[in-house]
Amino acid sequence: MRRRIHKLSGSILMVLVSAFIPAGAQTFGIGNGARTEQYLNWQNAWFGSANPAAISLFSTASVSAQMGEAVAGGDCSFGKFRTPYEPASRFGANLSTLSYIKLWKAVAKGRFGYGYDLSKGSTWRGLADPHETPFMLADSIPGNLSKETYSMEAAVAMPVGSHLSLGLEAAYDVALMAKHVDLRNKNTGMDFHISPGIRYDSRHFSAGLSARYHRSTEKIEYLQVDESTEKYLFEFMGAWNFRSLGFSSAETSRMKIGNAFGGSLQTEYKSGGKFRIFNEFSADYLTTSQGETGYNGLRHGDSRSLVIADNISFVISPRRRITAYWKSAPMVGYRFIQRQELDPASGIRRYVTYGSPVPCFDRMEYEGGLYYDAPETCVDNDRTFTIRLACGLEFGHMEEYYSEGIVRQSGVAYNYMGPALKILAGWQSQDGRNKIDMGIQANSNFRIPMKKADLVYYDEMSMIQFTGNHYDGELADRQAAVMNGLAFRAYAQWTHQRLALRLNGRLRAPFKAAQGTYTTLSLTAAWSF
């Protein structure tokens, strides 16, 4: 027992550094080229699941004792056909490393990543993730926005007995974001995630269960450097409803805290041959809370969301799958009834909350898809040239409402549906040392207009008056417009033994050409070990 604990703790330490230290001279036995997590996912659908115990399958998925890659890349985006949150242009660079290592009977995984983004013409970006909560401070003046992210992840799994395996995963991310033009926000974010899992395996049937806890914090501070002119800060309350205040009279700092509890259930049937059916059902309960950064107790709004998702894969062969997924994510936002009261003991004025939280925002969002898919490194080992087709169908729905008692103000509302088509081609040299993979993918989304209620009066006896700027329909329309159009993706990857170079391009275009396009280009170099 003591020896096992000693080995396990040593394994964890190895995992933390394994992402930085390349392996020895052992080569990857199956095929040539760069090893990626996507390849492992195609080897076994369990690698794409949320169960950390699944990484114990690395023992059977790879004949080598260690596998990993170090990646460096850069990308840029630009164009007019974008959501209000996307910048006019963006340049990014990133470094990452990933490693799987067999340690006696256990398998450990480590990942480290660093990314830097510089956006130009960025507006309304008061939060690192504007969709996480409806409550947000933001400003409308375009400016440069820089963002740095650091991410670390470690996981370990080991078999217990002949059928069971246990796993544990932890991840820690840090994000720093800052706008360089008044009104300038500085965001400091932290994300922590921990997940245990257990997996049962038998000849024809496997099942797994994993739980997870996720905690995130984000501190937002607004600053005005040039005080010669008044700038306005917008307080969003959901569905593009807002109140604007001069910066000097506004609350200018917030702390957002998020918690998520969830779990996943995996089941798999194996025919004994190549055919498998893998299903993963997930449920997560997410909460966010925003308040002042100090100790005055002022609260700006909470949100609650229950995300239910299911993914099912019918594995026909190692390079053929039919997958279907469906996800539902309703959200409700609440505000609080508070007043400032003097605490006689301390002499400090603090906000005291009364009554129940008042629902003021609700969002209904679901999406799904059905795909007949193939891997992007598609050439078979016994062929020189391979070509494959993949296709799918996607659909989704989103509607948001801001509620003020008897009035429900619609924000964004749309349905969309569309097909996806992918053509993949791969070539490898006679000696297998060089490979070229190329692909092109096209998606089209047709936004089905929804009947959007503007102001709905439920009680004719009372008349509602909006006493300030309250709703920006133009921003709501811009957000929904992006869901109506075509999306193209093309990639080309050259692999020479351990080195892979990949060029990726995406183009988003509306059906009406006058709205412009949005292009993303990326170049990545990966070294496998």
Added chain:
Amino acid sequence: MKARLHIFQTIAVATIAAAFLLGACEMVPKGSLWTEVEIALELPQELDVDLDLSQVEIRLQAKASPVAYVTNPDGQGKARIRVQPGRYDLLASAYYKATRIAVNANCPEFLLTEKGIVGDDGGLLPSIITLNLEVAIPNELVFREIYYHGSSTLEGASYTKDRYLEIYNNAGPGGRTVTLDSLCVSTIYPYNSTTGNNPWKGLDTLALAQMFWMFPKGGYTLAPGESCVVALVSAVDHSSRATSGLQLNKAHFGAYADHLSGHEISAGVTPMVCYMAGQGNTWAVSIHSPAVVLFKPEMGVDAYRADETTWERYEPGKTSGTKYWHIAKGWIIDGVECADSPEQSIKRLPASVDASYVYMRSPHYSGKCITRVLEDTIDGIRIYKDTNNSAADFTPDATPSPNLKRP
């Protein structure tokens, strides 16, 4: 084998079914919480005129969102409004043009939960509010125009030195000529309407913000229909400095004192007398939400300033820190509550001075002002609307048009 397949099929089907069922259910409730509040209006017993209470406008202003609920009561003065729980101001006001009678009443900010109104002690009270309407007595002297937003320099930077206020004799034909001697002008603390709370809420005394200015002794008077312009910082010609182009070198009075840097005065403009009630080297009138008052201490300014023990006190609830000069609300001749926006605004002036507030829709430094609504002109003398309700009495976002001295 068959038994295992059967178990798998059962688990798989149950899992997928659960996914769809759970997603279809409203696991996160999205209903809207609402409650009702009852309002009862009562007229003063001493009023010997019958007024139609159904003409009174009841306005419930939300303080945490940009929404107001507006309704009229029945003939008995009763109304029920269905609203979402939250923080509210309540105002009832009416102006009966035929009799020139104005009535006002307000309930300062209160918390309405789904179970009732939160009392001062944190306990719950029934959601019933009774408002005793007060008859608004028109004042002889009123603020006709207040320009506090500021403008911009010719280069586009913010500019606040060209601000002014105008005092008008609204007594109308046959009215009294009023002397300005010893009348005082100031703003009420807190400086801004967006401050989190008002410690003086509900009290009979108000705190002066930083300083007050007295019209000098010298026999200055205003006859009915006459007005005087007071420059708040710089009584100079701003036409070459700012987009407002105001020629405040033609103002009647200027807030000028030697110890206040940044203040300027031109020849021909009479300086007011400065009394410090705090600290600073410039009169810091809020550019977005001042509460401006015209008042006269009943014992005279000299006796008032000599009685520090009575009139210079700490903030209510505190026994240390900053001391403020206070005035009694009964000394106020006219007052205007300017707010930055209706929601998130505290009330500084009592309802008997100003039942509501006026707020600008234009941005700060827009060069716009609030100006009193012209009600009538009789025998060439203008009479402005004065119901002690600035929301009805003033037009926001007006172009400054001070009645300056003619050369």
